[in-house]
Amino acid sequence: MSLSTDEVRKIARLARLAVDEEEVTTYARELSSILDLVDRMNAVDTAGVTPMAHPQHATQRLRPDAVTEPDDRDRYQRNAPAVERGLYLVPRVVE
Amino acid sequence: MQWETVIGLEVHAQLATNSKIFSGASTAFGSEPNTQACPIDLGMPGVLPVLNQGAVEMAVRFGLAIDADIAGQSVFARKNYFYPDLPKGYQISQYELPVIGQGQLVIELDDGATKTVGITRAHLEEDAGKSLHEDFHGMTGVDLNRAGTPLLEIVSEPDMRSPREAVAYAKKLRTVVRYLGICDGNMQEGSLRVDVNVSVRPAGQAAFGTRAEIKNVNSFRFLEKAIEFEVERQREIIEDGGTVEQETRLYDPDRGETRSMRTKEEANDYRYFPDPDLLPLEVDTSFIERVRAGLPELPDDKKARFVSDYGLPAYDAGVLTAARELADYYEAVVTAAGGEAKLAANWVMSELGGVLNERGLDITESPVAAEDLGGLIRRIEDQTISGKIAKEVFAAMVAGEGSADAIIEARGLKQITDTSAIEAMIDEVLANNPGQVEQYRNGKTKVLGWFVGQVMKASRGKANPDQVNQLLRDRLDG
Secondary structure, eight states: OOSOHHHHHHHHHHTTOOOOHHHHHHHHHHHHHHHHHHHHHHTSOOTTOOOOSOSSSOOOOEEOSOOOOOOOHHHHHTTSSOEETTEEEEEOOOO | OOEEEEEEEEEEEEOOOSBOSSSSOBOOTTOSTTTTOOTTTTTOTTOOOOEEHHHHHHHHHHHHHTTOOBOSEEOEEEEEOOOTTOTTSEEEEEOSSOSBOSEEEEEEOTTSOEEEEEEEEEEEEEOOOEEEEEEETTEEEEEOSSTTOEEEEEEEOSOBOSHHHHHHHHHHHHHHHHHHTSOOOOTTTTSEEEEEEEEEEETTOOSOOOOEEEEEEOSHHHHHHHHHHHHHHHHHHHHTTOOOOOEEEEEETTTTEEEEOOOOTTTTOOOOEEOTTSOOEEOOHHHHHHHHHTOOOOHHHHHHHHHHHHOOOHHHHHHHTSSHHHHHHHHHHHHHHTSOHHHHHHIIIIIIHHHHHHHTOOGGGOSSOHHHHHHHHHHHHTTSSOHHHHHHHHHHHHTTOOOHHHHHHHHTOOOBOOHHHHHHHHHHHHHHOHHHHHHHHTTOTTHHHHHHHHHHHHTTTOBOHHHHHHHHHHHHHO
């Protein structure tokens, strides 16, 4: 198994995912099988192949530098659970 | 033991685009909270980023100015971390393939020598929003107006060896981005943010010591002080037999010290990967050449031209080209003054500089227009007024009394160059001071200066001092 249960816990914590303790072993096994596939691909000699940044053979289209978005704050803030003086309120973050 | 300081800087320059890097929301500073945060900036589901051509052009402008390699193809990556002012849960940045590669910047040191500082890379990324931690019933307020503002992160090589060199580099970088018109360079408003990597090592040792990264340095003075403090702190730790920890520290300007930011365990595990929402950015030769054609004269070139064309000392040329607006003002003064380049430099740097300094004004807010200052200098040169009277006229110009000619006319300040008029004043002074005349004739020729002063006083400063001097000698010696 290429991925340890500790690594699964760490990845879950970094991604803020709650993973039940009994699921950890299952995830370790399943994620490991994905990594094993990656290992098999890594074994292929790719010298001389340009790394692919995106599966589509296309490049980024650029937009002109112009302001096109109107202020629609009130509408967006109707989705927010708490708002005050135009600010979105979230549980206190202590630095 | 002799210690050597090693410093590298990471500078975030907010690019002066109208709209955000990946959305069409405005980037204007100081608006009401969240009035410039559109669904893309808010990280709403289903939205897609579209790259701003203006931001790419500005990055390329910078790349050309520092003589850097510009990547034909670069890639945007996601930097993953969780914080409320980063709604998507990741910042779009560039990691393995930045748009701007290796370049360099020439800085000038205190002794006038120059040094080349390497620039490792510069990459495009989006800014985060702002969290306000003051009391909102125990909650944190989030303003996302700044989220998505384009940033150019400019990473230097660890080439600087003293706080003064780091300040010289930061100042030069600020000058360059302002010349290029890609960033307003305002450190207080956070348009230009400087993070410093500092380490020390025994002199002569090749390997670098462990570095600390210092954040929250929002002025050149604080930059110098933060480094000075940090160098001392690290030196003491090592001399006491300890080891420096690699960490991020915050500069506290009130206490003049750096302190450790409580770092979370996996703080630096950002799990970068190419952003599937964005295709690779391609910058081809025609794009680069189009940007190159629009480049302004850069500070080093302008400085060299001021020395060669105007015959200015390197120091004056450096001061006058530190900001593009100041250089433009100076050149307008020289034109209006009819070519009196050195005299114009003196007036711009000392008289005008003094007034601006005293009132906390920028050259663009100068109370005296360049054409008017040039007009004043022209009157000094053609001897309509003396340098001393010119200061009086200048003060009146600052007070808004009009052009130099109007003030000279209104106040009757025109210099007296009529020989007979000056002679009449000399005769009167000599007649009233027989004792001093006697002294002079007995060989105490130093009283000549006193006589010049008396005649100038009699003319209320308007007599031509050179003429007074000459005519006095003729009278006393004759």
